[in-house]
Amino acid sequence: MSVLDDTGFEACTKCTICTEYCPVSEANPDFPGPKHAGPDGERLRLKDPAFYDSALRHCTNCKRCEVACPSGVKIGDIIQLARNTCDTSRRPVRDFILSHTDLVGGLSANRLAPVTNALAALPPVKKILESTLGIASKRRFPSYARQTFRAWYGKEAAAAQALFKDQVALFHGCYVNYNNPALGQDILTVLNALGVGVQLLEDEQCCGAPLIAARFLDKARANARINAASLHEAVAEKGLSVVVPASTCTLTLRNEYPDILDMDISRWRPRVELLTRHLHRLRTAGRTATLHPLNMKVVYHTACHMERLGWAGYSIDLIRQIPGLEVVVLPQQCCGIAGTYGFRKENYDTSQTIGASLFELIEASGADLVVCDCETCKWQIEMSTSKKCEHPATLFARSIRGG
């Protein structure tokens, strides 16, 4: 049942704690905060959708309001559903481009990628993208790979992976496929070292997180149907667990499909989980790899959707196994990028204001590296600080390889 059909918002006691933990309302007073935008506004919108307040566009769907709520109200879901059902304003071309990651990634991740990347980094090109489309010119764009992860896997890895007795399926996500196939290879290194082979899903589309944020709900549903069929096949027919490296993809598949897209995913949901959570299961089952010391200090940043999943502990415990590694967990706060949000011209300043205190903490930490399960946090942190940011699996793979 979708949030709109029930009265879960009635559990709100108006305590305003959610607003206190809302990164957007702190940086941008034009956003009235989650209580007002969510449960308060919902009462009015249920009477007449015309009461929809366009200020809801400022919500980044970070879900920190839901984590803070002492009464269990799904505030973020209420706001996302209202944006998708009540806001009838035109969707700019820019939002189409930013949210259709498969289309843009498919066009960019090929042999011409070095050229595309170089072009996209040129200040005049960025200026044009800003003035014509509204993409923030100050933002550093993620670079694309010369070959997608799927293409590499098919050519270089599939046969060897099939030899393992135990198998999992990988929902690699757009980032691994188009931007960072090396992370996909790291994931294979880690799982293979634990005696597990990795298969890809029959078909995989973008999980839909950027589509929901940009109000392309029909396209999000179309993607979700394809993904749900693949996940169902992997789990129910092949009996595989499915691992997902990115916290936002994981949250979208497991929580947004039922809560925002109103899908019944009960048959595969329990077997689809965050990569580091599955690695915890393997370790509990007695599977260990030989780890080499990494003598360095890292700080772990908990991405907003990781916080909502409640699973940061799996990633933190994973890297704490690495000998020689000093791990410090940063305070729980948003980095400001919120997926495609920080790429929009009008959000750039809000995005950087939200993240400013986190960037200061990272700079002052003396860490050699930042670790995070979210790729857009990685882009934001690498652009806004002097540190590199890597996925826990990359670090773990490095420890397995011995440097």
Add this chain to the structure above:
Amino acid sequence: MRYDVIVIGAGLAGLVAGLRVLEGGRSCALVNAGQSALHFSSGAFDFLGHLPDGTPVSRAPDALEALADQAPDHPYALLGRQRTLELGQRAEAFLRDRGLALDGSLAAGNRLRITPLGTTVPTWLGASEALGLDPATGALPWKRLLVATVEGFLDLGADVLSSHLAATGATTEAAIRSASLRLPVLDRLRTNPSEFRSVNIARVLDHPEALATLAAELAPLARDVDAVVLPACLGFRSNEPVATLSRQIGVPVRVVPTLPPSLIGARFSRILLNRFLADGGVCMNGDRVTGHDWNGPSLARIYTASHEDIPLEADDFVLATGSFFSGGLTSGPHAVRETLFDLDLREAPQDRAAWTSASVFDPQPYMHYGVRTDATLRGQLNGNPVPNLHVAGLVLGGFDPVHLGCGGGVALVTALAVADRILGTKG
């Protein structure tokens, strides 16, 4: 997942118990079902304000024997006077060491803090920037006072505050001037009157440029006063902006806590939680316990909404889930229960009519209901202690924290007591 200690509840008791076991070298995870009651608190911690018979307490150390006579089930009585005082004194240093700027001590006796209505409440530790009466004289430490509120801010009224303050005898109406600050820098916030709250205001005023406009508007009004009182709408992350403002206008600035959400309480919560992470603790925020397994008489593991089939295992568990409002206790038509493990309760009759007094201002019997323990503060099932389930804070039974004014003290003292027991340093 396995930790040495799992703490359920991240209010004052849970945070302090978690921080203490980390200090003792144990690994610890904190399961936190939404933000805690600290966010509703005044940012002050009481130890003991009244005895059950209504006698006001000025020095808690002198009243603990009478308390034990009148309320033998009170956690202070279970722990004993000497142990309670020792733990209370340790709590003072413990909180200061972890970054809370607090005035007060058990040795100095209760101070009177000022409520948003201008009445006084006995307290033990209070935010150092909060307005209080001089413990020695019972008067305000300053003669002439400016009470300045913010135009459009509904959570503190300058006139109500002033007249009630005068009625306490701590000052006179003539000595207090009130003013309403225009602060155009807040106009963007004012477009949402229902969201014109302490936290939203502080997040704007804490910026140096905004703070400078506040100082500029306040300075001429504050020329002939000895101190300025503001609603607690300043200092979201630290109390530094209050000190800065004081320097800028040249007179001391004190704040009065407003209606919830509590700026100061939330700041305390954030400081302690961040310290917990920095000390190596693992936080499971926005999660709630959904099930558990026993291993003989002990608690083997718990299950939570986020972790589903993966259990959380520990040698020791701390139950610090709070009272009814926080969900630690649940009331049904005919029974009050401890929510997670159905532990034995102290009192809590089945007759629903006996739970409440007719007047809301009278002490309420249900406030005494809570988990039954002996001096070891372990939960009990059918009279048998659960060896590794330690109970701290307001989920405990046997006392009325509102009537006695002792909730903060019970949370801190019992949290340190259970942590000591887990670490094997006592009992």
